[in-house]
Amino acid sequence: MKVGVVTFPGSLDDVDAQRAVRIGGHEAVALWHGDHDLQGVDAVVLPGGFSYGDYLRCGAISRFAPVMTEVIEAAGKGMPVLGICNGFQILCESHLLPGALIRNDHRTFVCRDQRLRIENATTPWTSSYTEGQEVTIVLKNGEGGFVADADTLDRLEGEGQVVARYLGDNPNGSLRDIAGVTNERGNVVGLMPHPEHAVEDLTGAGTDGLGFFTSLAVGAFA
Amino acid sequence: MPKVVVDVMPKPEILDPQGKAVLGALPRLGFSGVTDVRQGKRFELEVAGEVTEEVLAQVRDMAEKLLSNPVIEDFSVHVEPTGVSGS
Numbered sequence: 001m002k003v004g005v006v007t008f009p010g011s012l013d014d015v016d017a018q019r020a021v022r023i024g025g026h027e028a029v030a031l032w033h034g035d036h037d038l039q040g041v042d043a044v045v046l047p048g049g050f051s052y053g054d055y056l057r058c059g060a061i062s063r064f065a066p067v068m069t070e071v072i073e074a075a076g077k078g079m080p081v082l083g084i085c086n087g088f089q090i091l092c093e094s095h096l097l098p099g100a101l102i103r104n105d106h107r108t109f110v111c112r113d114q115r116l117r118i119e120n121a122t123t124p125w126t127s128s129y130t131e132g133q134e135v136t137i138v139l140k141n142g143e144g145g146f147v148a149d150a151d152t153l154d155r156l157e158g159e160g161q162v163v164a165r166y167l168g169d170n171p172n173g174s175l176r177d178i179a180g181v182t183n184e185r186g187n188v189v190g191l192m193p194h195p196e197h198a199v200e201d202l203t204g205a206g207t208d209g210l211g212f213f214t215s216l217a218v219g220a221f222a
Numbered sequence: 223m224p225k226v227v228v229d230v231m232p233k234p235e236i237l238d239p240q241g242k243a244v245l246g247a248l249p250r251l252g253f254s255g256v257t258d259v260r261q262g263k264r265f266e267l268e269v270a271g272e273v274t275e276e277v278l279a280q281v282r283d284m285a286e287k288l289l290s291n292p293v294i295e296d297f298s299v300h301v302e303p304t305g306v307s308g309s
Contacts, residue, residue: 057291064288093291100293102232103239147236147294173237 012049024213046087059089088190099148105173
């Protein structure tokens with residue numbers, strides 16, 4: 001599959017995400033924030049970083065980047081979209097995902113290997129995992145606290161839209177330990193930890209993140 | 223030039239870590255009696271011409287779409303009286 005990775009001004013992890021896409025068995029296509037063009041890709045990754053310097057709110061400016069018009073339209077038609085960290089923030093600001101991400105409750109940047117439980121293994125990004133599987137994926141964020149009103153949280157849990165949950169100490173104050181969510185349709189996933197940094201034994205904490213990039217193929221041939 | 227001000231505040235039920243940090247700093251500086259601090263944002267918009275209802279409606283639209291995130295923030299709009307001291 002052709003998987004596009006969008007580069008915004010201030011994206012940091014776009015090259016790692018492209019590499020993870022290739023290791024996952026797909027063709028990585030670099031997409032530019034300023035183009036109204038998805039270059040015929042089958043799926044899109046919005047990578048981590050500090051797009052537009054996190055000015056105003058994280059993701060608030062990127063959400064209006066030209067390429068997002070096409071991303072939002074394609075997501076509405078069912079194209080798989082994965083937002084990692086800053087990408088998750090952009091998806092929330094775009095209203096493609098419910099809730100919002102606020103500053104960590106302990107007010108410090110967190111950078112560590114994080115245990116997670118995969119709660120929904122039916123999305124195009126998580127089908128390589130099994131429900132309830134525990135994985136370790138690196139986490140690094142300053143504004144990763146997932147918040148939403150109680151009704152929204154209840155709905156997310158009731159409809160199986162919580163994709164991953166933090167295990168052990170909650171790293172950022174996310175309500176109900178939520179590390180990742182999906183939309184009602186299940187094609188758009190936002191995740192605060194960084195699976196693209198956990199795809200090779202040489203670096204990072206193992207290869208538990210690779211499943212996010214191999215799932216697309218599993219889904220296609222299922 | 224008329225100035226329209228948009229104040230954006232975190233919703234009461236949303237945790238405000240920045241406000242908490244300020245609250246924690248006050249007693250260390252010898253200030254007492256403050257029981258809570260909430261930190262928000264203030265936007266000053268200079269507009270061309272008169273501030274009509276239409277202009278205010280447009281500013282409210284801006285506040286909803288860009289200046290605030292309605293999931294976590296509330297906003298209010300007011301017109302700054304002209305002739306006040308300052309820049």
